[in-house]
Amino acid sequence: MLKSWKVRIGLSILTFFVLLAVFGPVVGGDPRANDIQAISQPPSWQHLFGTTQFGQDVLAQTIAGARGSMLVGILAAAIGTLIAILVGVPAGYFGGAVDNGLNFLTNLFLVMPVLPLILIVAGYVQGTGPFVIALIIGLFGWSGGARTLRAQALSLSSRDFVLAMRMVGEPHRRLIFCEVLPHLTGWISAMFLHGMIGGVMAEAGLAFLGITDSGSISWGTMIQAAQQQSAVLRGLWWWFVPPGLCIALIGTAATLVNFGVDEVSNPKLRMARRSVVVRTRKVAEA
Amino acid sequence: MTVRWAFLARRLGFYLAAAAAAIGLNFLLPRLMPGDPSSAIVEELERVSGQQVPAETLLSIRAIFGNPHANLAQQFADYLRQLSHGDLGVSVVNFPVPVADLVWQALPWTLLLVGTTTVTAFAIGTLLGVVAGWKAGSRLDAILTPFTTFLSSVPYFWVALLALWVFGFVLGWTPLSGGYDADLPQGFTLAYAGSVLHHGVLPAATIVFSAFGGWLLGMRNMTVTTVREDYVLLAQAKGLSPRRVMFRYAARNAMLPSFTGFAMALGGVVGGALLTEIVFSYPGIGYLLYEALQKRDYPMMQGVFLLITLAVLLANLVADLAYVLLDPRIRARG
Amino acid sequence: MSVLTVDGLTVEYVTGDRPVRACDDVSFELRRGEILGVAGESGSGKSTLITALTRLQRPPAVTTAGRIEFHGTDLVGLSPDQLRKLRWTSLAIVLQSAMDALNPVMRVGAQFVDVLRTHDKTLNSKAAWARAAELLGMVGISADRVRAYPHELSGGMRQRASIALALACRPELVVMDEPTTAVDVVMQRQILAQVLRLRKELGFAVVFVTHDLSLLLELADRIAIMYGGRIVEIGTAESLYTKPRHPYTRGLRDSFPPLRSELRTLTGIPGSPPDLRDPPPGCAFHPRCPDRFDGCDRQRPDLVTIEDHAVACRLYPSGDDQS
Amino acid sequence: KTPASSAGAAVVYGKTDGGTTFVRNYNVMGPATDKAPNMELVYEPLMRVDYGDGGVVKPWLAQSWAFSDQGKALTIKLRGDVTWSDGQKFTADDVVYSLGLPIEKPDFSIAGITYKSVAKVDAGTVKVVFAEPSYATLNQFANILLPMVPKHVWSSQNLNTWTNPDPIGTGPFTVQEFKPQQITLQARSDYWGGKLPMTTYKIIPTSADALKAQLLKGDIDWASASWPNGEKEYVAKDPDKHLYQLYSNGGAMSVLFNTAKAPFDDVHVRRALALTIDRTAVVTTLQRPGTEAGPTGLSEQLFADWLDPAYKGKVQKVDAAAAKAELAKGGWTVENGALVKDGKRYQPSILFNADWGWGNYADILINTWKQTLGLQVKGAGQPSAGYYDKQNLGQFDLAAASTGGSGVYGVYRFLSSQYLTPVGKSATLNQGRWNDPETDKIIAAMQRTDNVDELKTLGRQLQKIVVDKTPFSPIYNNFYFVDINATRWTGWPTPDDFDHIPFVGMGPDTILTMLKLQRRAS
Amino acid sequence: MSQPVLEARAVSKHFAAGRSTVRAVEDATLALLPGRIVALVGESGSGKTTLARLLARFYAPTSGEIRLHGEVVKGKPREYYRDVQLIFQDPFGSLNPLHRVRYNLERAVKLHHAVRSKADLDQKVVELINRVSLAESYLDKFPHELSGGQRQRVVIARALAVEPKVLLGDEPISMLDVSIRLEMLNLLERLRAEDGLALLYITHDIASARYLCDDIVVMYAGRMVEGGPKEDVIADPLHPYTQLLIDSSPDPERGDRNKLFDAEDLGEPPSLIDPPAGCRFHPRCPVAMDICRTQAPPRTELTDGRWTHCWLQEKR
Numbered sequence A: 001m002l003k004s005w006k007v008r009i010g011l012s013i014l015t016f017f018v019l020l021a022v023f024g025p026v027v028g029g030d031p032r033a034n035d036i037q038a039i040s041q042p043p044s045w046q047h048l049f050g051t052t053q054f055g056q057d058v059l060a061q062t063i064a065g066a067r068g069s070m071l072v073g074i075l076a077a078a079i080g081t082l083i084a085i086l087v088g089v090p091a092g093y094f095g096g097a098v099d100n101g102l103n104f105l106t107n108l109f110l111v112m113p114v115l116p117l118i119l120i121v122a123g124y125v126q127g128t129g130p131f132v133i134a135l136i137i138g139l140f141g142w143s144g145g146a147r148t149l150r151a152q153a154l155s156l157s158s159r160d161f162v163l164a165m166r167m168v169g170e171p172h173r174r175l176i177f178c179e180v181l182p183h184l185t186g187w188i189s190a191m192f193l194h195g196m197i198g199g200v201m202a203e204a205g206l207a208f209l210g211i212t213d214s215g216s217i218s219w220g221t222m223i224q225a226a227q228q229q230s231a232v233l234r235g236l237w238w239w240f241v242p243p244g245l246c247i248a249l250i251g252t253a254a255t256l257v258n259f260g261v262d263e264v265s266n267p268k269l270r271m272a273r274r275s276v277v278v279r280t281r282k283v284a285e286a
Numbered sequence B: 001m002t003v004r005w006a007f008l009a010r011r012l013g014f015y016l017a018a019a020a021a022a023i024g025l026n027f028l029l030p031r032l033m034p035g036d037p038s039s040a041i042v043e044e045l046e047r048v049s050g051q052q053v054p055a056e057t058l059l060s061i062r063a064i065f066g067n068p069h070a071n072l073a074q075q076f077a078d079y080l081r082q083l084s085h086g087d088l089g090v091s092v093v094n095f096p097v098p099v100a101d102l103v104w105q106a107l108p109w110t111l112l113l114v115g116t117t118t119v120t121a122f123a124i125g126t127l128l129g130v131v132a133g134w135k136a137g138s139r140l141d142a143i144l145t146p147f148t149t150f151l152s153s154v155p156y157f158w159v160a161l162l163a164l165w166v167f168g169f170v171l172g173w174t175p176l177s178g179g180y181d182a183d184l185p186q187g188f189t190l191a192y193a194g195s196v197l198h199h200g201v202l203p204a205a206t207i208v209f210s211a212f213g214g215w216l217l218g219m220r221n222m223t224v225t226t227v228r229e230d231y232v233l234l235a236q237a238k239g240l241s242p243r244r245v246m247f248r249y250a251a252r253n254a255m256l257p258s259f260t261g262f263a264m265a266l267g268g269v270v271g272g273a274l275l276t277e278i279v280f281s282y283p284g285i286g287y288l289l290y291e292a293l294q295k296r297d298y299p300m301m302q303g304v305f306l307l308i309t310l311a312v313l314l315a316n317l318v319a320d321l322a323y324v325l326l327d328p329r330i331r332a333r334g
Numbered sequence C: 001m002s003v004l005t006v007d008g009l010t011v012e013y014v015t016g017d018r019p020v021r022a023c024d025d026v027s028f029e030l031r032r033g034e035i036l037g038v039a040g041e042s043g044s045g046k047s048t049l050i051t052a053l054t055r056l057q058r059p060p061a062v063t064t065a066g067r068i069e070f071h072g073t074d075l076v077g078l079s080p081d082q083l084r085k086l087r088w089t090s091l092a093i094v095l096q097s098a099m100d101a102l103n104p105v106m107r108v109g110a111q112f113v114d115v116l117r118t119h120d121k122t123l124n125s126k127a128a129w130a131r132a133a134e135l136l137g138m139v140g141i142s143a144d145r146v147r148a149y150p151h152e153l154s155g156g157m158r159q160r161a162s163i164a165l166a167l168a169c170r171p172e173l174v175v176m177d178e179p180t181t182a183v184d185v186v187m188q189r190q191i192l193a194q195v196l197r198l199r200k201e202l203g204f205a206v207v208f209v210t211h212d213l214s215l216l217l218e219l220a221d222r223i224a225i226m227y228g229g230r231i232v233e234i235g236t237a238e239s240l241y242t243k244p245r246h247p248y249t250r251g252l253r254d255s256f257p258p259l260r261s262e263l264r265t266l267t268g269i270p271g272s273p274p275d276l277r278d279p280p281p282g283c284a285f286h287p288r289c290p291d292r293f294d295g296c297d298r299q300r301p302d303l304v305t306i307e308d309h310a311v312a313c314r315l316y317p318s319g320d321d322q323s
Numbered sequence D: 001k002t003p004a005s006s007a008g009a010a011v012v013y014g015k016t017d018g019g020t021t022f023v024r025n026y027n028v029m030g031p032a033t034d035k036a037p038n039m040e041l042v043y044e045p046l047m048r049v050d051y052g053d054g055g056v057v058k059p060w061l062a063q064s065w066a067f068s069d070q071g072k073a074l075t076i077k078l079r080g081d082v083t084w085s086d087g088q089k090f091t092a093d094d095v096v097y098s099l100g101l102p103i104e105k106p107d108f109s110i111a112g113i114t115y116k117s118v119a120k121v122d123a124g125t126v127k128v129v130f131a132e133p134s135y136a137t138l139n140q141f142a143n144i145l146l147p148m149v150p151k152h153v154w155s156s157q158n159l160n161t162w163t164n165p166d167p168i169g170t171g172p173f174t175v176q177e178f179k180p181q182q183i184t185l186q187a188r189s190d191y192w193g194g195k196l197p198m199t200t201y202k203i204i205p206t207s208a209d210a211l212k213a214q215l216l217k218g219d220i221d222w223a224s225a226s227w228p229n230g231e232k233e234y235v236a237k238d239p240d241k242h243l244y245q246l247y248s249n250g251g252a253m254s255v256l257f258n259t260a261k262a263p264f265d266d267v268h269v270r271r272a273l274a275l276t277i278d279r280t281a282v283v284t285t286l287q288r289p290g291t292e293a294g295p296t297g298l299s300e301q302l303f304a305d306w307l308d309p310a311y312k313g314k315v316q317k318v319d320a321a322a323a324k325a326e327l328a329k330g331g332w333t334v335e336n337g338a339l340v341k342d343g344k345r346y347q348p349s350i351l352f353n354a355d356w357g358w359g360n361y362a363d364i365l366i367n368t369w370k371q372t373l374g375l376q377v378k379g380a381g382q383p384s385a386g387y388y389d390k391q392n393l394g395q396f397d398l399a400a401a402s403t404g405g406s407g408v409y410g411v412y413r414f415l416s417s418q419y420l421t422p423v424g425k426s427a428t429l430n431q432g433r434w435n436d437p438e439t440d441k442i443i444a445a446m447q448r449t450d451n452v453d454e455l456k457t458l459g460r461q462l463q464k465i466v467v468d469k470t471p472f473s474p475i476y477n478n479f480y481f482v483d484i485n486a487t488r489w490t491g492w493p494t495p496d497d498f499d500h501i502p503f504v505g506m507g508p509d510t511i512l513t514m515l516k517l518q519r520r521a522s
Numbered sequence E: 001m002s003q004p005v006l007e008a009r010a011v012s013k014h015f016a017a018g019r020s021t022v023r024a025v026e027d028a029t030l031a032l033l034p035g036r037i038v039a040l041v042g043e044s045g046s047g048k049t050t051l052a053r054l055l056a057r058f059y060a061p062t063s064g065e066i067r068l069h070g071e072v073v074k075g076k077p078r079e080y081y082r083d084v085q086l087i088f089q090d091p092f093g094s095l096n097p098l099h100r101v102r103y104n105l106e107r108a109v110k111l112h113h114a115v116r117s118k119a120d121l122d123q124k125v126v127e128l129i130n131r132v133s134l135a136e137s138y139l140d141k142f143p144h145e146l147s148g149g150q151r152q153r154v155v156i157a158r159a160l161a162v163e164p165k166v167l168l169g170d171e172p173i174s175m176l177d178v179s180i181r182l183e184m185l186n187l188l189e190r191l192r193a194e195d196g197l198a199l200l201y202i203t204h205d206i207a208s209a210r211y212l213c214d215d216i217v218v219m220y221a222g223r224m225v226e227g228g229p230k231e232d233v234i235a236d237p238l239h240p241y242t243q244l245l246i247d248s249s250p251d252p253e254r255g256d257r258n259k260l261f262d263a264e265d266l267g268e269p270p271s272l273i274d275p276p277a278g279c280r281f282h283p284r285c286p287v288a289m290d291i292c293r294t295q296a297p298p299r300t301e302l303t304d305g306r307w308t309h310c311w312l313q314e315k316r
């Protein structure tokens, strides 16, 4: 899997940001410290990414924002993925009445307009910290994954090796956990990555709308603060470009990893890779 | 044929159930959540006037909007009765204007902006996706695909902000907010249409810009997979023109999965590109919802949300119908 | 007179660290109206050969050597446009699984119509549909099914429709890749009977690929046996059955229990076919060969003609092999 | 093409605090929060508050008035030259009807009235009766939410659902065209206040960002929005035509102490924290230099005559030593970022409204307290709704809150124990739960007099209490922000010289501004 | 003659497909005896797999009963699987690609035998793998490292761990390369001989059925049409369908090559949703009579253990 450059690059970027989220605040400096002498300064040696209108270091904020955003993203993804597993896998594996009920639930959440729903709920639950936001995002974002897992579990549960192990006498619990679930790890990890970037994006959107706790620093709240101070209009680009780019980078990384994993698991995609095509052409021309 | 109808009947049943659930949820949400409309009004008054609302006033506001402790069943019955008349209630903030009026006022804008851009983004993304997938591994593909991966990961409101700055402020090519030039009389005049276009072009462009990448990526991979199906191979063997093979055989089949997504997106049109509408102060449903949220206008939130949900359900139903036409294999599926 | 002359065809898959040579120095000749059977185990390169013959291969497959002469023109050198002119009017194909070979979202008739009208610009739509119905009738499918979608036909009908489709433009050569593995014996017999009948009428030549040697022995005029990407033996069906020379051919022949003659314990061929990603040196068959002798694991035998058929085995030394 | 270019003699106002669309609701007294904008140009109140003069109440539709019965009765004499826009005369009947509405229908009392009854004396005079001496609450008649409405139109309507789409008022404008994204008001030719220089007044909705560009381009003449760094980004580009003005609104952004809770029930703690607020840093980042608030919370621009000379021009600088001394005096120490006394630890938090984007200013306060006292205060941002909930319920230690009102009495009246509620019960005023008999005594005295000299003396006593006992500590002054592009219209007041504020939404002040504009000769 | 281990008596299985019913198996009767191999042949869709799965209790029969050791089976199938095991057609599909060979065998052993120690377990596993003629070294391989034949051996070894009395093979060799099919058949033959297993061998290749089994049962469109000792059935088929099947099977030794490919077009096998009334073969039967169109033929018992469902035989 690591042979794919897409996976390698994607994973390196993700790892970088995870490390940043974990250790960044130690090295990044205090994101809230005000330097009244340096207000709205463009990037310089003192402040590599410049400063905000409040004299706060944008680099320190971006680093601190990594933690805020990634925390929400990872948490939301974890919650969403967990629900998707808990709903999708039993539905597919057991079928019948269990499936009917769970599948209805999944379809229901699938057709609910998620963003407005999140907005409304987040709006109701005023004064939300990152955990609540992650919970809300996760709670409303599992249905697509559950549908995929259900379909996969459904086909897996009737696969011969599951039937065969059942005939050998394995109990359902072991069949689900030892036979079915390991086959879903690819889907689950893709879903997790997808959920993570979705969480980061949703958090940014909510922050932009002023729904999250603006006291905590995330890339979303950075953009929102910049927007509130008309940073865009005033050309303080160094204030809002880094957080947006970070989000885009994480998103790109996650997509790349999923893309690469797809290529590894789907030979048709693998054969369409540029490296393959170029090599083929070279051989043909030789 | 009968299998197909059975499939549709089942889907219809599901949508009815889902609509019922949505209505129930819509009713319950505000009632389950902390806070009540009357506090919302008081706060809003305070915000606007910058002063404390006197106690006497508070009492009077409670007299109208309060009563959060009435019997739930009775409330639900009332709610349903209201709905059955197409009555979404009265906006608290814009009292006593009916929510339905405000919604109808905003709806065309959203349909226009988000509707056209959703279709455009889908069309562009799908088309480029087919080409990239068809020429998988070519230089075009090698450039386009990673580039759109990045594009589709950029937060779209951020793009909107940047676009507004560059084209609105710096270059001054486009207006900064609103849906049309308010000075012009509304109507089907050329000038008015021109102004609507002028105002819409930037929000539309940002939506298309950040949305087509997703379609492209999905379509590319589906096309790559489809191109290696036997029926495409056979189509090539038949000596058909590459264009025909690409569209009639490969693209036509590769499109089926993204069609579901497209239906979802169409359903989402009513919900609007919320953040884009906010950035551009576009007078659509998204902005309406945003305002309702900010001012805790519960009837408005409920009305808008119900509308959005029903639109999604409707779009999905239509998609199912269309799917039956597009994919003759459609069989009984949950 | 030969329709097709294949000479030294070599196809490689350029994946992984080392290219996989799935067709290695394949040569044969096909005469007008002849049925050439190609038999071999799974992975022996049959499908690779077919896609290379019809120039339908996609990356990572590359034809690295050899010529495919169709009436004297080398297909390997043709441009896509030139090839397109030859397709279906001269060279048609039937794929392994008919379910996947028909476009699921197009009516069966329409798939006839578009090929008919592509190659005959004068044909109007109505006439094309009529012709499609006629072609389907030829393989025993009633004309009213012309508007059906592929999934509305049974497996056997789809398979027959694919064959009718292959004959739509009266090609000289039809290449068939396991056209009947998905259907059962009764239907298989019916379909093949039809193919034979049509061949008598239309006079096309057939390359017929399958792993069912017993079927080929009944059907084909000549048979090529593939093993590990190479043709190890080629000859008339009769001679191959009665006096197979290559140990593999013999083993293969004896892997089919008889339907009528007396039963005795058969052993098949112990071991498994080679992995072409890592082929054994020398003769690819030597690890499984009961008759191998010193040097089989080093020297790769060439195809030599002995009497009525050709064989690639060191038991039958060719001139230069002696040295 | 810009709205203004086609507008002839129009004044274009860019409205930023509404949504993208307007609602045609001119039911001016109804309880909806979003109504048609700038109704004060159609409906006028009886009086106005003169902010240029310490918030003294001045006549408007009322010509004069007099208190009797120790301030419990008020006789109002009306102007005789006022007509409704439908041509009918404005009479005492209309006033009795208008002032009677909130009494009759409590839900129409959005302005908050204190009088008990109103009666007609003659065609040009009405008499209002109060339960308490009410010299200090005269300004309720200057509230634009208590305007005069025509009895002959209103009395026949169901006011709970009526949206009054074509309002008839005494004001200088009538509604000419109402579109969701643009309202055009037409100047009356028969306005009692005189001839208006413009023919129309246009209101268009815009966003804070878009507004700035529109002002720079000159699409908009007039707006009310703050523009941090506006001096550089706007005024400097064309000082003659680009005006960005700040008028004190008599209030200040302050740190409010919850005096019902330890440790802020201790004056030493309050003083210590007040001494270590870096006001200069806050106004620097606000990009509003020179607006640091004095210790009384009364702005010098407005209250020059009322301010105790001892506090004039005084802004508390950060004084760590003095603050530490205060803590020591109270017996407090700071350990591990917490306030400690008698073995009890307190780790305070500061409540602020996240919707105002105040988190960054809270950070400045927090940082200074940490640097100077070692005290770690936690930031507790809340969106508007939660912010007000928490504040009203007294569930906070420190809160960044706005203080203010008209007149010294108006600014300080919230300190009265009259408004006191226990923590956990919602308060409408006095969220800091200030309970001080001395304060109560002075406020009560102020309510009983309209003698200016007496009021000034009482006001200075209150100032001293605020400074010494520190129930709250002002940070920076609050302003009315006015943005003007004077390309088309001149004659705008300036903060150095004004008797009315050119701020839209101030009712009579807005009208006065408009009456004095002149078209710039091109 | 000994007692059947496993019996199906007049079992039917109908599937619901939307509003219609698929009559996949109708009135099937079958007995498996220890040490004997029964071959079930028939074309695709004739209900062979369904019958095997009924016998493996993946489905409950719509009617009829299944008897194990003479007793009607009911309740949970856990116990049942101690005696009956099924080998799937696809050796690639019936081994979880994520588990090593050892895991598969160990699980089976652990679930059915009280193993006391690791050594005990190891010994049992090695015994099993040796029974199917694979070396110990294969234990630590993953399925993808094995060839099809080796995989199928592992599957059989896993089934043998249970020590069943009956082995049901659903086309166990059809996915294997022709050259190694015979080894599998020989292995099954050995197990029957050594352990006295009762074996059901499902196939559509009548020649391999003849090679391995003792008795042949022919199915057509969900119904059994003929059964009896293999040589008799092949040499002298009683049912026209059996005749057709044998005629259609490739046979290089056949005399007249050309005539064979004159096979007439008999059309498609019938739909099981709405099967033909009477004998299900009648639309394709060259000798169909009027009665065939209306009444299903009963089972006619003949000498030597042969039986058939055909009006021709009944009339005789």
Ligand SMILES: Nc1ncnc2c1ncn2[C@@H]1O[C@H](COP(=O)(O)OP(=O)(O)OP(=O)(O)O)[C@@H](O)[C@H]1O
Binding pocket: A271, C013, C015, C020, C022, C040, C041, C042, C043, C044, C045, C046, C047, C048, C049, C059, C060, C061, C211, C275, C276, C277
């Ligand atoms: N895309 C590919 N990349 C790499 N190797 C491939 C690819 N396709 C086929 N091969 C290899 O080429 C060899 C021949 O494959 P091919 O499909 O021609 O065999 P076949 O004889 O048609 O087998 P079957 O009977 O299973 O259809 C195999 O060893 C296979 O592993």
Ligand SMILES: Nc1ncnc2c1ncn2[C@@H]1O[C@H](COP(=O)(O)OP(=O)(O)OP(=O)(O)O)[C@@H](O)[C@H]1O
Binding pocket: E015, E016, E017, E022, E023, E024, E042, E043, E044, E045, E046, E047, E048, E049, E050, E051, E204, E272
């Ligand atoms: N779960 C099911 N639901 C509905 N129909 C089914 C189901 N399983 C099998 N059938 C139908 O029952 C009939 C018999 O199928 P079965 O798989 O038993 O045939 P078979 O003889 O094993 O065929 P093959 O040789 O192709 O394996 C078929 O028509 C099939 O479509």
Ligand SMILES: [Mg+2]
Binding pocket: C046, C047, C048, C177
């Ligand atoms: Mg093949």
Ligand SMILES: [Mg+2]
Binding pocket: E048, E049, E050
């Ligand atoms: Mg089967």
